[in-house]
Amino acid sequence: MANILHVDSSPRSERSRSRRLAREFMDAWLNSHPDDAVTYRDLRLTPVPHITEEWIAADFTPPEALTGDMAELLAFSDELVNEFLAADHCVFSVPMHNFGMPSNFKAYIDQVVRVGHTFLLENGQFSGLAEGKKVLLITTRGVEYGPGSPFEGWDCLEPGLRYAFRFMGVKDFQFIQATGLDLGDDAERRGLNTAQSRLRELVSSW
Template sequence: MVNILHIDSSPRGERSHSRELSKEFVSAWRAAHPEDAIAYRDLGHHPVPHVDEAWIAASFSPPETHTPELTEALKISNQLVNEFLAADRYVFGVPMYNFNIPSTFKAYIDQIVRPNRTFAMDAQGLRGLVQGKKAVIITARGSDFSATSPYAPYDFQEPYLRTIFGFIGLTDIQFINANSLNEGDARSKSLAQARVEIQNLIDQW
């Protein structure tokens, strides 16, 4: 049995393309692998808090030195990290906002990128501790940010996500990017292509 963590980050509801596509991926996966366990977190409608000074102090100090205030500061983060580490695979639905990710998803990333939990700093240098896992990231973009597009240099979304997840050791990442969603006829073609990529990935993931 495989444990999958499915996360949506769009604040939109039924009008969200990233939600629609991530749901289709998970539904297709469940149909093909009914024995797998799927946990769901909706960051768009139920955001997690941003890190604050107490969180930073607690995160970068030994647990045995924590005051009740510092212990409480990491309570939500510990829950999120435990949930993240319990999964074998991840399905993320992420819209592009201002060439990058929504603040809801950035807040989540800041909560789970934790010293001695998801990465280590020691005599061996910086090491990612999240090993042997896979992720698929389904993005929704208003314009065309594909490699041959003149807007490609403005895509800070995929490079950032590859970098930050790679930092914690998660390097087996597949992207399904739905581009041109604000461009009329191109939208239908892009969504159709994303659905083809979803099915292809279901068959080999």
């Protein structure tokens, strides 16, 4: 039995293709692993606040010195961090917005990357605290970003996600990308079919 954290970040609901892919994967996964426990978070319904100067001050205050107001500022972040650290597998669906991640998922990352919680800083060296975790990132893109495309090199989504989770100690990544989804019906169908095929394969090998 494993603990699964599933987070959807698209501001769309039923029209979201990243949600659809993640839902299909989770349905297939739970059909094969019925004893696994799932924690689900929808960032559309529970928006993540952006960090503030006061939040930063509280985050870098030793736990024993936190005031009640500081602890309250960090309470939601603590909840997100605990969910992340408790998970064996994490499934994140993240559409590309303007070449990068949606602002709500960037806010999520900012609330989860926490000194003393998901990484350590000792003698000027950083080390992650989330080793041993498997992370699946399901991303959707309106156009193509591969070699030879007009947008080659413009993909700021995968590098940003990869480095954020690697910084927290994650080494086991899977990226499933559905691309070209806004280039017409045929391209959308190809992009979704390719992603769905890879996700089906992952159910038995992840």
